[in-house]
Amino acid sequence: GENVEQHPSTLSVQEGDSAVIKCTYSDSASNYFPWYKQELGKGPQLIIDIRSNVGEKKDQRIAVTLNKTAKHFSLHITETQPEDSAVYFCAASGLPGGATNKLIFGTGTLLAVQP
Amino acid sequence: DTAVSQTPKYLVTQMGNDKSIKCEQNLGHDTMYWYKQDSKKFLKIMFSYNNKELIINETVPNRFSPKSPDKAHLNLHINSLELGDSAVYFCASSQGDTIYFGEGSWLTVV
Numbered sequence: 001g002e003n004v005e006q007h008p009s010t011l012s013v014q015e016g017d018s019a020v021i022k023c024t025y026s027d028s029a030s031n032y033f034p035w036y037k038q039e040l041g042k043g044p045q046l047i048i049d050i051r052s053n054v055g056e057k058k059d060q061r062i063a064v065t066l067n068k069t070a071k072h073f074s075l076h077i078t079e080t081q082p083e084d085s086a087v088y089f090c091a092a093s094g095l096p097g098g099a100t101n102k103l104i105f106g107t108g109t110l111l112a113v114q115p
Numbered sequence: 116d117t118a119v120s121q122t123p124k125y126l127v128t129q130m131g132n133d134k135s136i137k138c139e140q141n142l143g144h145d146t147m148y149w150y151k152q153d154s155k156k157f158l159k160i161m162f163s164y165n166n167k168e169l170i171i172n173e174t175v176p177n178r179f180s181p182k183s184p185d186k187a188h189l190n191l192h193i194n195s196l197e198l199g200d201s202a203v204y205f206c207a208s209s210q211g212d213t214i215y216f217g218e219g220s221w222l223t224v225v
Binding site for chain 1: 119155156157158159160163171173205212213214215216217218219
């Protein structure tokens with residue numbers, strides 16, 4: 001089955017700097033890669049996703065890149081702000097959407113943005 | 116309006132008890148899920164339902180029994196609670212790939 005590894009487990013940056021979180025996956029059939037942000041005491045919230053037919057996607061300060069050959073994808077946050085502090089999860093899914101969609105999550109990255 | 120809502124948010128109970136967590140989504144999605152997040156923050160799928168039909172059961176002990184009375188509701192009943200069941204349980208729903216999570220139910224078994 002699919003296995004997703006995520007690094008680093010913790011990341012501390014100064015406000016205004018960039019943050020990069022990297023994930024690798026094992027199943028070459030995976031074709032959907034979302035990123036979730038989880039704030040303390042809350043549920044994971046989707047912040048950006050990418051599908052295998054695209055190499056890069058950007059939404060304001062957040063971007064995700066995908067390298068299908070190397071089976072890795074990354075989250076880039078630019079101009080970090082204290083409110084970006086949270087746990088970030090990557091995930092992968094190889095099945096078409098619907099009830100069989102079994103998202104496999106990475107182990108999470110605790111991002112701390114120091115003011 | 117909360118898209119995926121689950122109750123209770125916090126639950127403390129003794130070993131051996133039976134408890135339920137309720138979930139409702141108002142997004143009109145066909146698919147609902149239960150995920151478990153352990154003390155190390157690891158998120159893992161437990162069940163998925165599509166239009167009240169069980170689709171995924173990730174080798175969860177029989178003590179866990181999901182029930183979907185309609186496609187907007189997916190409840191989780193847990194029998195004979197054990198210490199190891201302490202975790203955060205997240206309900207979620209989807210239409211297609213994108214999964215939306217509830218705020219979680221913190222279960223502590225003492």
